[in-house]
Amino acid sequence: MAARLVPVSDPGDPRLADYVRLRDVNLRKSLETEHGLFIAEGEKVIRRAVGTGYPARSFLMARRWVEPLADLLDTVDAPVYVADDATVEAVAGFQVHRGALASMERLPLPPVEDTVAGTRRILVLEDLVDHANVGSIFRCAAALGIDAIVLSPRCADPLYRRAVKVSMGAVFAIPYARMTNWRDGLDALREAAGFTLLALTPDQSAVPLDKAALGERVALLLGAEGDGLSSRWLAEADERVCIPMSGTAMANGVDSLNVVAAAAIACHALMRS
Amino acid sequence: MAARLVPVSDPGDPRLADYVRLRDVNLRKSLETEHGLFIAEGEKVIRRAVGTGYPARSFLMARRWVEPLADLLDTVDAPVYVADDATVEAVAGFQVHRGALASMERLPLPPVEDTVAGTRRILVLEDLVDHANVGSIFRCAAALGIDAIVLSPRCADPLYRRAVKVSMGAVFAIPYARMTNWRDGLDALREAAGFTLLALTPDQSAVPLDKAALGERVALLLGAEGDGLSSRWLAEADERVCIPMSGTAMANGVDSLNVVAAAAIACHALMRS
Numbered sequence: 001m002a003a004r005l006v007p008v009s010d011p012g013d014p015r016l017a018d019y020v021r022l023r024d025v026n027l028r029k030s031l032e033t034e035h036g037l038f039i040a041e042g043e044k045v046i047r048r049a050v051g052t053g054y055p056a057r058s059f060l061m062a063r064r065w066v067e068p069l070a071d072l073l074d075t076v077d078a079p080v081y082v083a084d085d086a087t088v089e090a091v092a093g094f095q096v097h098r099g100a101l102a103s104m105e106r107l108p109l110p111p112v113e114d115t116v117a118g119t120r121r122i123l124v125l126e127d128l129v130d131h132a133n134v135g136s137i138f139r140c141a142a143a144l145g146i147d148a149i150v151l152s153p154r155c156a157d158p159l160y161r162r163a164v165k166v167s168m169g170a171v172f173a174i175p176y177a178r179m180t181n182w183r184d185g186l187d188a189l190r191e192a193a194g195f196t197l198l199a200l201t202p203d204q205s206a207v208p209l210d211k212a213a214l215g216e217r218v219a220l221l222l223g224a225e226g227d228g229l230s231s232r233w234l235a236e237a238d239e240r241v242c243i244p245m246s247g248t249a250m251a252n253g254v255d256s257l258n259v260v261a262a263a264a265i266a267c268h269a270l271m272r273s
Numbered sequence: 274m275a276a277r278l279v280p281v282s283d284p285g286d287p288r289l290a291d292y293v294r295l296r297d298v299n300l301r302k303s304l305e306t307e308h309g310l311f312i313a314e315g316e317k318v319i320r321r322a323v324g325t326g327y328p329a330r331s332f333l334m335a336r337r338w339v340e341p342l343a344d345l346l347d348t349v350d351a352p353v354y355v356a357d358d359a360t361v362e363a364v365a366g367f368q369v370h371r372g373a374l375a376s377m378e379r380l381p382l383p384p385v386e387d388t389v390a391g392t393r394r395i396l397v398l399e400d401l402v403d404h405a406n407v408g409s410i411f412r413c414a415a416a417l418g419i420d421a422i423v424l425s426p427r428c429a430d431p432l433y434r435r436a437v438k439v440s441m442g443a444v445f446a447i448p449y450a451r452m453t454n455w456r457d458g459l460d461a462l463r464e465a466a467g468f469t470l471l472a473l474t475p476d477q478s479a480v481p482l483d484k485a486a487l488g489e490r491v492a493l494l495l496g497a498e499g500d501g502l503s504s505r506w507l508a509e510a511d512e513r514v515c516i517p518m519s520g521t522a523m524a525n526g527v528d529s530l531n532v533v534a535a536a537a538i539a540c541h542a543l544m545r546s
Contacts, residue, residue: 136531136534139530139531139534140530140531140534142519143518143519143529143530144516144518144519144530145518145519145520145521146519168529243417243541244544245416245417245418246415246416246417246418246419246544247418248418256416256441257412257413257416257417257537258409258412258413260533260534260537261409261412261413261533261534261536261537262537263534264530264533264534264535264537264538265537265538265541268516268538268541271517271519
């Protein structure tokens with residue numbers, strides 16, 4: 001099968017509707033939800049998305065990016081819109097440095113219980129709203145052997161373009177699911193699946209992470225930077241754990257890590273058994 | 274002493290020259306070097322900069338930000354330019370969400386040997402070019418008890434606005450210095466100051482960080498994401514250390530952490546003794 005190259009030159013071409021204003025978060029959220037799509041950007045990420053089994057709806061790129069992706073484009077039954085840089089920029093709303101864009105079809109997320117079946121170490125993200133943080137945490141989790149990630153109902157979308165990009169495609173490598181119910185979500189994990197729930201908190205009176213007893217199945221709960229975990233989740237956890245801070249830092253008021261740094265340290269600590 | 278409030282309304286006012294086009298990296302680099310200044314953004318960061326002893330050249334803010342900073346502005350001998358949001362945005366080139374800006378005077382950096390005197394755990398950053406990464410690493414290092422940071426000659430400036438902001442002011446809390454010479458810089462650290470040099474590498478054949486022998490004085494070398502440490506520095510280190518990756522991740526090609534996540538895990542590991 002040969003790639004279906006389709007030259008385009010009009011930024012208003014309705015066939016390019018999947019790619020409009022990629023930096024307009026509100027527009028993109030509603031557009032992507034309505035049409036069940038997400039955007040992959042750059043050769044590496046596109047290869048991972050296709051390799052994971054997401055069906056491609058279409059591609060959009062300047063001519064020079066066709067050749068590096070030719071082997072993949074030849075195997076995919078989707079149009080490849082080829083435009084000059086100015087047209088791509090006019091559609092996307094910014095200069096697309098990584099060259100190629102793909103519009104991919106979302107797949108239905110499995111239920112939480114299916115996603116965590118057979119896993120030993122998972123993260124549970126509560127209401128992280130920053131897409132870059134979510135993407136970075138997926139990257140850390142994948143590299144450090146976390147088996148799956150569960151998202152609270154309001155947590156940011158891992159398939160949002162910026163999350164996908166920052167994750168370097170790790171959002172495709174690690175299974176994840178979204179709780180349908182924030183209130184009972186933790187109970188379900190503990191009671192049905194037998195996870196020990198560890199709540200990560202900056203509170204230095206909590207158990208240092210390296211000293212926490214890790215059971216057979218551990219779910220580490222991470223809250224958003226700033227607010228941290230909700231008091232409900234903190235209270236429902238089996239144990240509150242912390243990353244010990246330097247005494248000097250505390251005295252200087254430099255007393256916190258960003259959520260990605262904290263997640264990285266925590267994932268590393270979970271690898272120890 | 275009362276704050277010297279100076280109403281301004283012309284974005285071209287030469288007294289606001291320190292604040293022009295804050296997102297124009299090339300312009301800012303030359304302007305800040307030439308005038309020996311840096312920009313602090315937001316109440317918290319400004320308080321830390323002033324508290325650390327950097328002299329203020331001036332402030333620029335909308336009227337509503339004066340009150341929260343009034344106690345500090347009353348103690349500082351520098352003009353406070355007060356403008357409406359549109360004027361601030363016209364000068365800075367973007368909408369300044371955190372409200373207040375301060376132009377601060379740089380202080381001469383101490384020599385490397387003075388900065389590392391009496392320290393036990395330091396980071397040495399080789400040619401990190403991303404300001405956000407540098408700022409994030411300072412934040413991790415400060416929170417996790419690193420005593421000082423040494424920069425290679427070409428490493429990005431920790432006092433660049435974005436680095437300062439991302440660091441949450443940690444760039445003021447942790448002493449740092451810049452090598453004058455990349456070629457001999459490591460020798461000087463080892464021979465004059467007695468540091469054991471550990472080079473962090475993604476290469477999984479290196480010694481796992483948690484197993485590395487930590488001497489009395491340890492300098493952890495971090496390279497830029499992508500290229501990593503130069504072969505010269507890798508060869509000059511006393512030991513090459515790595516963060517163990519998950520076998521599944523390696524098989525899936527998700528085989529790397531971003532440099533901030535790696536730095537966070539490494540700083541945490543250095544705290545163990």
